[in-house]
Amino acid sequence: MAQYIATPSWLGRFFTRIKRVSIEQSMLVIDFRDNTKLQFRLSEFSNFSVLRNRLFSAEINLSDRNNTCISFLNKGQADVLSKTLNHYFANSLEQKINKAKTQLKQYALDEFLRDSSIEILNKTVFSLSKNYAHNQILWQQHLSPVSIKFLSILSRTPKVTDAVAQLRHKYEQKQLTLRDNFYNNVESNPLTIEQRLAVIRDNDKNLVLAAAGTGKTSVMVAKSLDLIDRDIATPDQILVLAYNKAAAEELKERFIKRAGQANLSMTPPVILTFHALGLTLLRNAKKSTELSVLASDALQLKSWFTAWLSEQMQANSAFLKSFVDLLYEPVDIFSFKNSAEDEHYVRINEYKSFAGYKVKSYQELLISNWLHLNSVEHEYKPAYKIKQRVGTGDKRLNKQYSSFYLPKYNIYLDHYDIDRQSNTPSGINKEHYNEHIALKRELYKKDNTIFLETFHFNWLDGKLEQRLGKFLKQHNVALTPLGDDKTFALLTNSGQLQQEAEKYLKCLQAIRVEQLTNTQIKQRIKQSGFKNHQRYAAMLITIHDAYTNELSRQNAIDFDDMIIHATQVVKKGEFSVPWSHILVDEFQDISGARMAFLNTLINKGTGIRFTAVGDDWQAIYRFSGGNLALTTRFEELVGSHSLTVLQKTFRYNNSISDVAGRFVMQNPEQYKKYITTHVQVSTPQVILLDDQYKGAKSLEVKVQQIIRTIQKNDATASIAVLSRYRFMLNRVEEHLKNKKQTNTLHFWTLHGAKGLEADYGIIIGFEQGKLGFPSNNQNNVLLESLLPVQDSFTHSEERRLLYVGITRAKHKTYLIADPHACSVFIKELVNDDYPIEVASTLFNLSSG
Numbered sequence: 001m002a003q004y005i006a007t008p009s010w011l012g013r014f015f016t017r018i019k020r021v022s023i024e025q026s027m028l029v030i031d032f033r034d035n036t037k038l039q040f041r042l043s044e045f046s047n048f049s050v051l052r053n054r055l056f057s058a059e060i061n062l063s064d065r066n067n068t069c070i071s072f073l074n075k076g077q078a079d080v081l082s083k084t085l086n087h088y089f090a091n092s093l094e095q096k097i098n099k100a101k102t103q104l105k106q107y108a109l110d111e112f113l114r115d116s117s118i119e120i121l122n123k124t125v126f127s128l129s130k131n132y133a134h135n136q137i138l139w140q141q142h143l144s145p146v147s148i149k150f151l152s153i154l155s156r157t158p159k160v161t162d163a164v165a166q167l168r169h170k171y172e173q174k175q176l177t178l179r180d181n182f183y184n185n186v187e188s189n190p191l192t193i194e195q196r197l198a199v200i201r202d203n204d205k206n207l208v209l210a211a212a213g214t215g216k217t218s219v220m221v222a223k224s225l226d227l228i229d230r231d232i233a234t235p236d237q238i239l240v241l242a243y244n245k246a247a248a249e250e251l252k253e254r255f256i257k258r259a260g261q262a263n264l265s266m267t268p269p270v271i272l273t274f275h276a277l278g279l280t281l282l283r284n285a286k287k288s289t290e291l292s293v294l295a296s297d298a299l300q301l302k303s304w305f306t307a308w309l310s311e312q313m314q315a316n317s318a319f320l321k322s323f324v325d326l327l328y329e330p331v332d333i334f335s336f337k338n339s340a341e342d343e344h345y346v347r348i349n350e351y352k353s354f355a356g357y358k359v360k361s362y363q364e365l366l367i368s369n370w371l372h373l374n375s376v377e378h379e380y381k382p383a384y385k386i387k388q389r390v391g392t393g394d395k396r397l398n399k400q401y402s403s404f405y406l407p408k409y410n411i412y413l414d415h416y417d418i419d420r421q422s423n424t425p426s427g428i429n430k431e432h433y434n435e436h437i438a439l440k441r442e443l444y445k446k447d448n449t450i451f452l453e454t455f456h457f458n459w460l461d462g463k464l465e466q467r468l469g470k471f472l473k474q475h476n477v478a479l480t481p482l483g484d485d486k487t488f489a490l491l492t493n494s495g496q497l498q499q500e501a502e503k504y505l506k507c508l509q510a511i512r513v514e515q516l517t518n519t520q521i522k523q524r525i526k527q528s529g530f531k532n533h534q535r536y537a538a539m540l541i542t543i544h545d546a547y548t549n550e551l552s553r554q555n556a557i558d559f560d561d562m563i564i565h566a567t568q569v570v571k572k573g574e575f576s577v578p579w580s581h582i583l584v585d586e587f588q589d590i591s592g593a594r595m596a597f598l599n600t601l602i603n604k605g606t607g608i609r610f611t612a613v614g615d616d617w618q619a620i621y622r623f624s625g626g627n628l629a630l631t632t633r634f635e636e637l638v639g640s641h642s643l644t645v646l647q648k649t650f651r652y653n654n655s656i657s658d659v660a661g662r663f664v665m666q667n668p669e670q671y672k673k674y675i676t677t678h679v680q681v682s683t684p685q686v687i688l689l690d691d692q693y694k695g696a697k698s699l700e701v702k703v704q705q706i707i708r709t710i711q712k713n714d715a716t717a718s719i720a721v722l723s724r725y726r727f728m729l730n731r732v733e734e735h736l737k738n739k740k741q742t743n744t745l746h747f748w749t750l751h752g753a754k755g756l757e758a759d760y761g762i763i764i765g766f767e768q769g770k771l772g773f774p775s776n777n778q779n780n781v782l783l784e785s786l787l788p789v790q791d792s793f794t795h796s797e798e799r800r801l802l803y804v805g806i807t808r809a810k811h812k813t814y815l816i817a818d819p820h821a822c823s824v825f826i827k828e829l830v831n832d833d834y835p836i837e838v839a840s841t842l843f844n845l846s847s848g
């Protein structure tokens with residue numbers, strides 16, 4: 001039934017088609033004289049209507065989308081109609097404001113405002129305040145003072161991002177006050193403000209970025225206890241993921257202890273490693289959880305793989321050929337940008353050919369091996385036996401070496417690093433090199449010596465071996481292929497089979513841990529720029545298939561499967577995710593597969609809040625899939641989040657912090673952090689010593705001396721000896737075996753020291769070279785292409801490793817290095833005036 005009818009004024013009869021305007025139920029209806037009508041739902045109005053009185057009539061301006069204006073209405077009727085409309089609108093607005101208040105309380109005052117709630121508040125709260133800001137006077141006329149107060153407070157912060165920040169800040173301040181007592185007592189020491197904020201912030205995604213010793217573990221424990229104590233989550237709704245078993249145990253122990261001390265009787269949350277979580281899910285879904293011996297025993301894996309390789313090589317000629325062809329990664333010396341790269345290449349590559357020669361380049365290796373595989377006896381770099389030298393007096397001719405010499409045939413082979421235009425790579429002087437070529441040619445010709453020249457571009461064209469074959473056949477050199485059996489025996493006896501097996505196993509591990517598909521394997525290897533990348537990819541795919549077939553045959557899984565299969569279980573909905581909160585420790589070392597697992601859990605769960613705790617300065621596990629980019633590019637790769645940085649460290653003093661922090665921040669890719677320390681000292685506590693004793697190198701004695709010095713001042717202090725490689729620690733440990741000791745001694749590799757601490761640290765092993773620190777034992781390009789992408793800063797991961805090492809000690813860190821051959825890290829510390837104590841004049845002498 002129509003109510004509140006307004007009709008046109010007498011004037012309106014001439015100027016409007018409207019017959020009448022009325023409110024019917026929750027609609028405003030305009031009837032026209034031609035029997036058509038317009039209808040508006042009252043709830044659609046976003047503002048009050050405005051009545052305007054004209055001379056003989058009135059008009060009502062509506063706030064629909066088109067700002068419809070109804071003119072020429074009877075004044076009295078229009079007044080009643082407009083008031084009624086506004087009464088309706090005021091009522092609905094008051095309802096909306098009440099809903100906004102409830103939602104604001106629910107999503108921003110009673111809990112930390114989450115990114116996913118902003119969308120909800122945008123519709124109900126922030127849009128209202130925006131609307132109010134545009135129509136303040138009108139709204140103030142019609143709405144209750146309480147609502148107006150609410151809206152005016154809201155509208156003071158017009159930008160949503162500012163409003164969100166303010167609401168979050170308000171919530172944090174409130175909790176800091178309310179929970180002060182709890183935060184004072186939940187850990188053995190009161191939590192710092194940063195730690196409290198890391199506990200309070202409960203966004204959908206949270207990143208807690210810390211430095212060593214800033215209390216990451218304290219935060220994980222306190223956060224879980226806080227959630228439980230505030231009834232935000234029950235213990236079984238909180239999942240805490242630790243990096244390894246030991247860390248999970250430590251977390252559990254700390255949780256129980258802390259809960260006890262804070263007088264909270266509660267069971268711990270679910271604290272697991274990623275693998276244990278995977279296993280739990282697989283068991284739950286009744287999937288196979290039998291762990292293969294290939295996963296639990298590295299020796300078994302190696303022996304299975306070597307046996308498989310041997311079988312393939314013996315049964316399949318093509319496979320054997322491929323294996324041989326791929327023994328060494330192709331290197332194009334023309335791709336080096338400078339002579340340093342060239343020198344580096346020469347230094348790190350030791351090419352030993354089948355014939356037992358240590359050859360200088362990859363292409364020489366190819367030639368020597370080809371000769372050997374064709375049973376051609378050859379010498380490497382023989383001095384050229386010059387027939388006509390006597391009497392020439394030309395001294396330049398004294399030192400001529402050829403690449404190879406075939407004694408049986410008196411033939412010389414020379415391989416030259418030049419392109420078609422006689423250009424040389426960046427490390428070789430073009431003029432000298434070409435002069436040298438010309439000279440040799442002249443000499444050979446004078447002597448009527450048979451010689452063959454091969455060039456870099458022959459290799460580039462894939463015609464090196466063809467050229468050799470053609471020439472040698474022309475000169476009746478017998479080419480007798482060695483045969484598969486002998487080739488296989490050669491590989492086995494030379495140890496190359498074992499060596500390659502290790503290389504391929506590392507690649508297999510990289511493929512498994514990153515869950516690479518065949519296409520990804522091909523793509524990644526292609527990016528390595530290898531000439532024969534397809535063949536490497538094919539080899540690795542064959543190996544990967546063989547490995548997974550073997551696991552299936554055993555009806556067993558490996559550690560990577562625990563993650564991969566569990567991800568599938570969650571994806572398929574075979575597990576219903578019970579957690580409201582997931583906390584992950586050591587996030588800087590998380591792999592792509594683990595992140596995919598987490599994302600699946602988050603997506604399949606309801607409203608899960610995820611907290612990652614990590615330190616980008618301590619990312620040291622790239623070789624087992626650790627993908628630091630997930631931390632440094634968290635926003636882009638993981639999602640929008642709340643960031644809390646823990647910058648106060650409790651373990652060590654400002655001296656250790658200054659040295660370690662400056663050292664790690666040399667890499668511009670690392671986050672900048674401004675670390676403060678609980679303990680302040682005024683003298684350097686990082687001390688550099690040489691490894692000399694009575695004029696000779698004697699590392700073990702030096703360590704012993706330091707231990708004795710520490711012991712004199714602090715007889716019960718714990719001391720950690722740290723090294724890049726275990727074998728050096730073993731030597732020191734052996735040396736100290738029967739010496740009297742009051743201190744607790746630890747022997748940790750730098751990788752193994754993650755998360756550990758001691759009163760004093762002694763770092764050894766700052767050598768140069770393959771087993772040095774930084775290690776020059778770089779991954780081969782093949783493995784490198786399969787591992788997660790890393791930043792381009794030189795030695796970036798090794799640099800972080802030293803950061804981890806220096807920050808293990810509470811009081812002092814000693815660095816022992818060979819002053820005559822010290823590593824670039826020590827040179828940097830000395831030459832760049834780091835605030836360390838250089839307790840040996842030998843470094844000052846040799847540092848230049």
Ligand SMILES: Nc1ncnc2c1ncn2[C@@H]1O[C@H](COP(=O)(O)OP(=O)(O)OP(=O)(O)O)[C@@H](O)[C@H]1O
Nearest residue numbers: 189190191192211212213214215216217218650755
């Ligand atoms: N608020 C605090 N006040 C005093 N001591 C604290 C505080 N928070 C943590 N600690 C102490 O600092 C030390 C380091 O804490 P924790 O082991 O949690 O650090 P971490 O960040 O995990 O270190 P790392 O990264 O080196 O493994 C511990 O002995 C811990 O008890």
